[in-house]
Amino acid sequence: MKIRKLNRGFPAIRIILAFLLLILCVYPVFYVFMSSVKTTADFQQQKPYELPSEITFANYQKIIEQGRILTYFRNSIIITLFTVIFILLLSSLAGFGLSKLEFKGNRFLRGYFNLGLMLPIQVSLIPLFYIFSKIGLLDTYPAVIIPQVAFGLAFSIQLFYSFYKFLPNDVIESGIIDGCTPMQVFRKIVVPMSQNTFLTVATMQGVFCWNEFITTYTMTKSVGMKTVTLGLNDFVGTMGLTDWGATFAMIILTILPTLILYFFTNKHMVSGIAAGSVKG
Amino acid sequence: MTRTLNKPSVIMMFILPAFITFTLIVIVSIIWVFCVSFLNWNGMTDGSFAGLENYRQLFFEDSNYWEIVGNTFLYTVYELIWQVLGGLLVAIFLTRIRRGRAILQTLYYIPVVISTVAICQIFTKFFSVTPPGMINSLLGLINEDWYYLEWLSNPNMSLEVAAFAEGYKYFGLYMVIFYAALISIPQELEEAARIDGASVLTQILRIKLPYIKPVIISNLIIVLNGSMRSFDVSYLLTKGGPANTSQLLTPYMYKQAFNSLRYGYGSAVAITIVILCVLLGVVLQKIVIRDDKED
Numbered sequence: 001m002k003i004r005k006l007n008r009g010f011p012a013i014r015i016i017l018a019f020l021l022l023i024l025c026v027y028p029v030f031y032v033f034m035s036s037v038k039t040t041a042d043f044q045q046q047k048p049y050e051l052p053s054e055i056t057f058a059n060y061q062k063i064i065e066q067g068r069i070l071t072y073f074r075n076s077i078i079i080t081l082f083t084v085i086f087i088l089l090l091s092s093l094a095g096f097g098l099s100k101l102e103f104k105g106n107r108f109l110r111g112y113f114n115l116g117l118m119l120p121i122q123v124s125l126i127p128l129f130y131i132f133s134k135i136g137l138l139d140t141y142p143a144v145i146i147p148q149v150a151f152g153l154a155f156s157i158q159l160f161y162s163f164y165k166f167l168p169n170d171v172i173e174s175g176i177i178d179g180c181t182p183m184q185v186f187r188k189i190v191v192p193m194s195q196n197t198f199l200t201v202a203t204m205q206g207v208f209c210w211n212e213f214i215t216t217y218t219m220t221k222s223v224g225m226k227t228v229t230l231g232l233n234d235f236v237g238t239m240g241l242t243d244w245g246a247t248f249a250m251i252i253l254t255i256l257p258t259l260i261l262y263f264f265t266n267k268h269m270v271s272g273i274a275a276g277s278v279k280g
Numbered sequence: 281m282t283r284t285l286n287k288p289s290v291i292m293m294f295i296l297p298a299f300i301t302f303t304l305i306v307i308v309s310i311i312w313v314f315c316v317s318f319l320n321w322n323g324m325t326d327g328s329f330a331g332l333e334n335y336r337q338l339f340f341e342d343s344n345y346w347e348i349v350g351n352t353f354l355y356t357v358y359e360l361i362w363q364v365l366g367g368l369l370v371a372i373f374l375t376r377i378r379r380g381r382a383i384l385q386t387l388y389y390i391p392v393v394i395s396t397v398a399i400c401q402i403f404t405k406f407f408s409v410t411p412p413g414m415i416n417s418l419l420g421l422i423n424e425d426w427y428y429l430e431w432l433s434n435p436n437m438s439l440e441v442a443a444f445a446e447g448y449k450y451f452g453l454y455m456v457i458f459y460a461a462l463i464s465i466p467q468e469l470e471e472a473a474r475i476d477g478a479s480v481l482t483q484i485l486r487i488k489l490p491y492i493k494p495v496i497i498s499n500l501i502i503v504l505n506g507s508m509r510s511f512d513v514s515y516l517l518t519k520g521g522p523a524n525t526s527q528l529l530t531p532y533m534y535k536q537a538f539n540s541l542r543y544g545y546g547s548a549v550a551i552t553i554v555i556l557c558v559l560l561g562v563v564l565q566k567i568v569i570r571d572d573k574e575d
C-alpha cells in the first residue's frame with residue numbers, strides 16, 4: 001500500500017508528459033489549420049508559430065474556384081469504397097475458411113497468404129503497370145483498386161482468422177443442424193457476431209486506401225483520375241514556389257473525413273484489435 | 281456437421297476468391313519480376329536476355345547499392361526504436377493515467393490517420409531553412425546560430441529526419457495495439473503482484489511485458505518488415521537526398537524502373553528486396569514458433 005501511494009505521488013510529471021505528447025501529436029494539425037486561415041501577408045511576415053492576426057478563408061475559396069476538389073473526392077470515395085468492400089468480402093470468407101474448415105493444405109495456405117505481409121506493393125507495380133498498359137487498364141479505377149485489394153488481403157485475413165479461431169464451434173454446428181448451408185451460417189450467424197472485426201478491418205483499410213499514394217500515382221495519368229492525396233501536390237511548385245496557404249487548406253479538407261471516421265469507430269477498433277491481439 | 285462443412289466445394293467457396301486474387305496479383309507479379317530481372321529491357325521495346333548481368337552490375341559496380349542497403353538497415357533500426365519502443369512506452373504510460381486516457385489515446389493516434397503526403401508536406405515546412413521553418417524559428421529563440429540549422433539538406437541528418445517522420449506517423453498504431461493488449465491483462469494478476477509488494481517497475485517488467493510478449497514480437501516483425509520496404513517518406517520528404525544519403529531500397533528500385541526506364545535492372549533490385557523481406561520474415565517467424573513451443 002505504501003508503494004502505491006508513492007507512485008501516485010508525482011501527478012505533475014505525468015500531466016506534463018501527457019501534454020508534451022499531446023502537443024507533439026495534435027499541434028501539426030492545429031498549425032496546418034491556423035496556417036490555412038492566414039492571410040498571405042501574415043504568412044510571409046509572421047514567425048511560423050505565431051497565430052494569424054486576422055482570419056481569412058481565401059485559401060479555401062481558391063481551392064473551390066480551382067474546381068478539382070470535387071473530382072478528387074469522388075475518385076477517392078469510389079476507390080476507397082470498392083477496395084474496402086472487396087477486401088472485407090474476400091478476407092472474411094478466407095479468414096473463416098482457414099480457421100474453421102479442416103482440409104489438407106490449410107497450414108500451407110496460411111503461410112502462403114502470410115507472404116503478402118512481407119512483400120512490398122511497389123515490386124508488383126513494375127509488372128502491373130506494364131500489363132495494365134497493354135490491356136488498356138491504365139488510368140481507370142480497377143487499375144488502382146485491384147493491387148490494393150490484393151495487397152490488403154494478407155493483413156485482413158489474419159485479423160479475421162484470429163477472431164474466428166476463438167468463435168465457439170457450437171455456434172456453427174447449431175446452424176448446420178438447423179438446416180442452414182455453410183454460406184447461410186456464415187452470412188446469418190458468423191458475420192453479425194464479428195461486426196467489430198469487420199469495422200476494424202474496414203476502418204484500417206479505409207484509412208490506408210484514402211491516404212494511399214504510390215499505386216494511384218503510378219496507375220493514373222489524367223487529372224480526372226486523381227485522388228485527394230495526389231491533389232495535395234496541386235499547389236506545390238518547384239523549389240520555394242509552393243502555395244502553402246492553399247496546400248494547408250487542402251490538407252485540412254482531405255484529413256477531415258478520416259478524422260471524423262476515426263473518432264466514430266475508435267472505440268470499436270481498440271476492442272477489435274484487442275480481440276485478436278493477445279490470443280492470436 | 282464436419283461432413284457438410286469440410287466438403288471440397290464449401291472449402292473452395294470460402295478460400296478460392298481470395299486465393300485467386302492474391303495469386304494473380306501478388307505472386308504472379310513477383311514471378312514476372314524475377315524473370316524480367318534477367319533481361320536488359322526498358323519496358324517498351326523488345327528486351328534482350330542478359331543472364332546475370334543486372335545482378336553483377338548491382339552487386340559489383342553500383343556503388344550506390346550497398347550504401348542504400350546500409351541506409352535501409354539503419355532506417356529499420358530507427359523505426360524499431362520509434363515505433364515499437366516508443367509505442368510500447370506510450371502505451372504503458374497511458375495505462376498509468378487514471379483520468380482522460382480514452383481521449384488521450386484517441387488524440388495520440390491522430391498522426392496515423394493523416395496521409396504520408398500531408399505529413400511530408402508539414403515536415404517540409406517545419407524543417408525548412410529558407411525561410412526558417414517551425415523548428416529553426418523555435419531553436420533560434422534559444423540560440424541565434426540555430427536559426428540556420430540544416431535538416432533535410434544535411435547529409436548527416438536527412439536519414440534521421442526521414443526516419444523520425446515515419447516513426448511519428450506510425451507509432452500511434454503500435455501504441456494502440458500495445459494498449460489494447462495491456463488493458464486485457466487479467467486484473468487478478470496485477471492485484472496479486474501488488475499484494476506481494478512488487479514495485480510498479482517490477483510489475484511491468486516481470487508481469488505485464490511477459491504477458492504481452494506475443495504482441496511485442498508480432499509488432500517487432502511487422503515494423504521490421506515494414507521498414508525494410510519503406511517507401512513514401514524517403515520518396516516524398518527527402519527524395520533520397522542529398523546525394524543518396526537518405527535513399528532506401530524500394531524507392532531506389534522504383535526510380536530505376538520508372539524514371540530511368542531500366543525495367544530489368546529495377547527488377548533485379550526488386551528481387552533482392554523480396555529475398556531480404558521474405559528471409560527476414562520467415563526466419564523471425566521460425567524463431568517465434570520455436571519460442572512458443574518452449575513456453
